[in-house]
Amino acid sequence: xxxxxxxxxxxxxxxxxxxxxxxxxxxxxxxxxxxxxxxxxxxxxxxxxxxxxxxxxxxxxxxxxxxxxxxxxxxxxxxxxxxxxxxxxxxxxxxxxxxxxxxxxxxxxxxxxxxxxxxxxxxxxxxxxxxxxxxxxxxxxxxxxxxxxxxxxxxxxxxxxxxxxxxxxxxxxxxxxxxxxxxxxxxxxxxxxxxxxxxxxxxxxxxxxxxxxxxxxxxxxxxxxxxxxxxxxxxxxxxxxxxxxxxxxxxxxxxxxxxxxxxxxxxxxxxxxxxxxxxxxxxxxxxxxxxxxxxxxxxxxxxxxxxxxxxxxxxxxxxxxxxxxxxxxxxxxxxxxxxxxxxxxxxxxxxxxxxxxxxxxxxxxxxxxxxxxxxxxxxxxxxxxxxxxxxxxxxxxxxxxxxxxxxxxxxxxxxxxxxxxxxxxxxxxxxxxxxxxxxxxxxxxxxxxxxxxxxxxxxxxxxxxxxxxxxxxxxxxxxxxxxxxxxxxxxxxxxxxxxxxxxxxxxxxxxxxxxxxxxxxxxxxxxxxxxxxxxxxxxxx
Amino acid sequence: xxxxxxxxxxxxxxxxxxxxxxxxxxxxxxxxxxxxxxxxxxxxxxxxxxxxxxxxxxxxxxxxxxxxxxxxxxxxxxxxxxxxxxxxxxxxxxxxxxxxxxxxxxxxxxxxxxxxxxxxxxxxxxxxxxxxxxxxxxxxxxxxxxxxxxxxxxxxxxxxxxxxxxxxxxxxxxxxxxxxxxxxxxxxxxxxxxxxxxxxxxxxxxxxxxxxxxxxxxxxxxxxxxxxxxxxxxxxxxxxxxxxxxxxxxxxxxxxxxxxxxxxxxxxxxxxxxx
Numbered sequence: 001x002x003x004x005x006x007x008x009x010x011x012x013x014x015x016x017x018x019x020x021x022x023x024x025x026x027x028x029x030x031x032x033x034x035x036x037x038x039x040x041x042x043x044x045x046x047x048x049x050x051x052x053x054x055x056x057x058x059x060x061x062x063x064x065x066x067x068x069x070x071x072x073x074x075x076x077x078x079x080x081x082x083x084x085x086x087x088x089x090x091x092x093x094x095x096x097x098x099x100x101x102x103x104x105x106x107x108x109x110x111x112x113x114x115x116x117x118x119x120x121x122x123x124x125x126x127x128x129x130x131x132x133x134x135x136x137x138x139x140x141x142x143x144x145x146x147x148x149x150x151x152x153x154x155x156x157x158x159x160x161x162x163x164x165x166x167x168x169x170x171x172x173x174x175x176x177x178x179x180x181x182x183x184x185x186x187x188x189x190x191x192x193x194x195x196x197x198x199x200x201x202x203x204x205x206x207x208x209x210x211x212x213x214x215x216x217x218x219x220x221x222x223x224x225x226x227x228x229x230x231x232x233x234x235x236x237x238x239x240x241x242x243x244x245x246x247x248x249x250x251x252x253x254x255x256x257x258x259x260x261x262x263x264x265x266x267x268x269x270x271x272x273x274x275x276x277x278x279x280x281x282x283x284x285x286x287x288x289x290x291x292x293x294x295x296x297x298x299x300x301x302x303x304x305x306x307x308x309x310x311x312x313x314x315x316x317x318x319x320x321x322x323x324x325x326x327x328x329x330x331x332x333x334x335x336x337x338x339x340x341x342x343x344x345x346x347x348x349x350x351x352x353x354x355x356x357x358x359x360x361x362x363x364x365x366x367x368x369x370x371x372x373x374x375x376x377x378x379x380x381x382x383x384x385x386x387x388x389x390x391x392x393x394x395x396x397x398x399x400x401x402x403x404x405x406x407x408x409x410x411x412x413x414x415x416x417x418x419x420x421x422x423x424x425x426x427x428x429x430x431x432x433x434x435x436x437x438x439x440x441x442x443x444x445x446x447x448x449x450x451x452x453x454x455x456x457x458x459x460x461x462x463x464x465x466x467x468x469x470x471x472x473x474x475x476x477x478x479x480x481x482x483x484x485x486x487x488x489x490x491x492x493x494x495x496x497x498x499x500x501x502x503x504x505x506x507x508x509x510x511x512x513x514x515x516x517x518x519x520x521x522x523x524x525x526x527x528x529x530x531x532x533x534x535x536x537x538x539x540x541x
Numbered sequence: 542x543x544x545x546x547x548x549x550x551x552x553x554x555x556x557x558x559x560x561x562x563x564x565x566x567x568x569x570x571x572x573x574x575x576x577x578x579x580x581x582x583x584x585x586x587x588x589x590x591x592x593x594x595x596x597x598x599x600x601x602x603x604x605x606x607x608x609x610x611x612x613x614x615x616x617x618x619x620x621x622x623x624x625x626x627x628x629x630x631x632x633x634x635x636x637x638x639x640x641x642x643x644x645x646x647x648x649x650x651x652x653x654x655x656x657x658x659x660x661x662x663x664x665x666x667x668x669x670x671x672x673x674x675x676x677x678x679x680x681x682x683x684x685x686x687x688x689x690x691x692x693x694x695x696x697x698x699x700x701x702x703x704x705x706x707x708x709x710x711x712x713x714x715x716x717x718x719x720x721x722x723x724x725x726x727x728x729x730x731x732x733x734x735x736x737x738x739x740x741x742x743x744x745x746x747x748x749x750x751x752x753x754x755x756x757x758x759x760x761x762x763x764x765x766x767x768x769x770x771x772x773x774x775x776x777x778x779x780x781x782x783x784x785x786x787x788x789x790x791x792x793x794x795x796x797x798x799x800x801x802x803x804x805x806x807x808x809x810x811x812x813x814x815x816x
Binding site for chain 1: 545546547548552554555558559562565566568569570572573574577578593595596597598599600622623624724727728730731732737740745746748
């Protein structure tokens with residue numbers, strides 16, 4: 001039973017509203033950089049757009065989805081109303097206010113520093129303050145998640161924490177710790193410089209702090225998708241979750257190894273030693289473990305659904321799966337994109353192979369395929385699954401939903417595969433224009449145009465998505481019933497203490513942070529004369 | 542279950558998870574800090590500890606004795622930062638106005654040249670100050686300018702820079718006409734590593750230390766670009782302008798010089814789609 005439907009719905013609409021706007025910016029960026037458009041007279045416009053696109057897609061959309069879905073899980077899994085309802089609204093208010101505060105200077109061209117900040121470039125302080133407000137708003141959600149779980153545990157001593165809530169809390173704790181890196185960078189380095197209190201900045205140290213956040217944030221984005229794999233998909237397609245402990249182990253492993261691996265974003269940075277780069281590379285390889293466990297468990301769960309529907313033989317169960325069910329389609333597309341994205345990621349995470357694609361369009365292709373593809377398609381699935389429970393009205397446009405998921409899948413493949421290809425050819429990312437008349441780049445023109453087409457398909461998919469949701473709001477009222485999660489083949493009656501709490505996993509996360517980040521940060525902080533003058537952007541013309 | 546102690550050596554989850562994590566970290570560290578450095582060709586390590594320190598990224602005084610090669614010419618000694626000039630000071634402007642009397646013969650009574658010497662009215666403070674310093678140290682040489690700056694103190698140069706920056710930017714004595722902005726000015730040439738002129742010299746973005754070019758003499762602009770290209774002028778920090786000018790074709794140099802000379806203030810901004 002969901003008690004705070006308006007709260008959850010507000011989170012989702014704010015998230016998708018921002019997403020809808022940022023997607024159009026993304027396609028505009030693709031178009032103006034392609035051979036289909038003359039060179040942009042003012043490249044600052046491109047960087048302004050990338051900053052808005054990245055900030056909205058990376059910070060606002062996933063944070064709000066995690067928060068809204070998180071509140072839904074807290075109420076539905078614990079089967080009681082949310083404690084701290086007013087605080088939750090305050091958190092949402094802070095995220096909304098932060099988004100507005102940040103987007104104004106970005107729109108005015110006063111903070112075209114991209115969402116990765118790139119010190120020593122420094123823009124208008126309100127941009128950074130807005131981002132901090134978004135993060136602080138999300139920390140309210142973290143606190144409420146922990147408080148609600150704690151209260152439930154107190155009232156149900158010894159009972160296994162429902163899987164959805166276990167995963168939700170793991171995601172919240174991961175986010176709480178991973179956001180600390182960027183928070184330190186913003187509060188102690190960038191914001192003082194943006195306010196004019198300091199005139200120099202240690203850019204190398206700032207990049208190390210940002211890397212602390214930069215990789216685990218991806219897993220924070222990914223948590224809602226993984227929660228949907230485990231706790232929605234098997235129920236929605238009429239199957240059973242293959243293994244409840246396996247799910248708990250996967251989420252716990254994300255908590256341990258998702259964070260202390262961020263230096264693989266700094267392979268080309270001179271300020272971090274090669275030994276630490278290798279260490280982070282090794283742990284990055286480990287983070288594939290929970291994903292592989294998930295792929296196995298979910299495929300097994302889906303197979304259960306196929307067999308229950310009468311599927312026989314080694315592959316016969318695949319044919320009888322409910323392919324007309326949007327959730328089935330979404331998880332299949334998500335896995336295909338996760339597979340390709342993950343395979344590409346092996347190149348990025350390898351200290352040696354990375355140098356061939358570092359800072360090229362390959363990287364853009366990689367994270368769009370994983371985040372924009374595998375994860376965001378599950379955000380759609382979550383919305384489709386949750387919407388009737390939030391609005392009290394059924395979503396009946398199944399054809400439209402399938403068309404939306406198909407176009408998103410095809411669009412994302414057409415967008416990102418050529419990006420990977422031009423990346424291998426060496427096309428740098430984050431440039432406002434390219435000289436396709438030069439023989440060195442002429443061969444990339446066709447691929448870039450293909451990506452523009454992929455982006456256009458995604459815009460069509462976005463329109464379909466909003467059509468489905470808005471139609472849902474106008475449908476006749478129905479009783480959606482209780483919001484339920486998947487049932488495991490063996491429901492947990494007792495769970496080992498390690499898998500019913502987070503003490504062990506959080507301790508390991510903190511310990512690995514010290515091992516993998518302690519020395520590089522301490523060493524860089526101790527070095528003198530490493531700061532460089534701040535470069536202000538959006539200043540005098 | 543509630544009585545199960547998690548942080549205990551008897552708990553298999555605890556010992557297993559911690560043991561495995563430590564083991565993986567230890568093996569990865571052994572590879573990263575000891576074995577892989579050993580496989581590096583050409584690297585000379587004193588001992589294992591040296592390998593570990595190097596792999597950790599420790600900054601230490603180098604043991605290699607290689608002579609520091611100094612350039613055989615004077616380089617600029619000015620450190621350009623956005624804060625180098627300090628706040629505007631009316632006393633400084635007044636002193637600058639008096640000192641500037643000696644400049645009028647070539648640079649015009651109000652900083653607007655009637656010859657092919659540069660206009661200084663409205664020129665960025667940092668640009669005037671840096672060039673004066675460079676003339677004095679010999680980083681930039683000129684038969685006319687070099688002897689005239691020998692007696693200028695640092696404060697004199699700051700005052701002159703403040704004064705010229707204070708003067709209004711007036712249209713130069715160069716005919717203005719409607720010529721479209723050359724691509725080199727607005728977009729540069731990405732594959733030849735040439736950024737747009739307007740990305741540093743105003744219009745798209747202004748970078749500290751860059752000069753204001755609109756309305757300058759085409760002869761002067763062309764001569765400076767050619768001097769950068771041939772290396773006869775080399776007071777640009779880190780070869781910023783030399784690297785650009787070397788890659789420009791003579792036609793592009795002529796086009797950029799001609800275009801800037803014809804522009805009144807802010808014209809390039811309009812060409813780039815900005816006001």
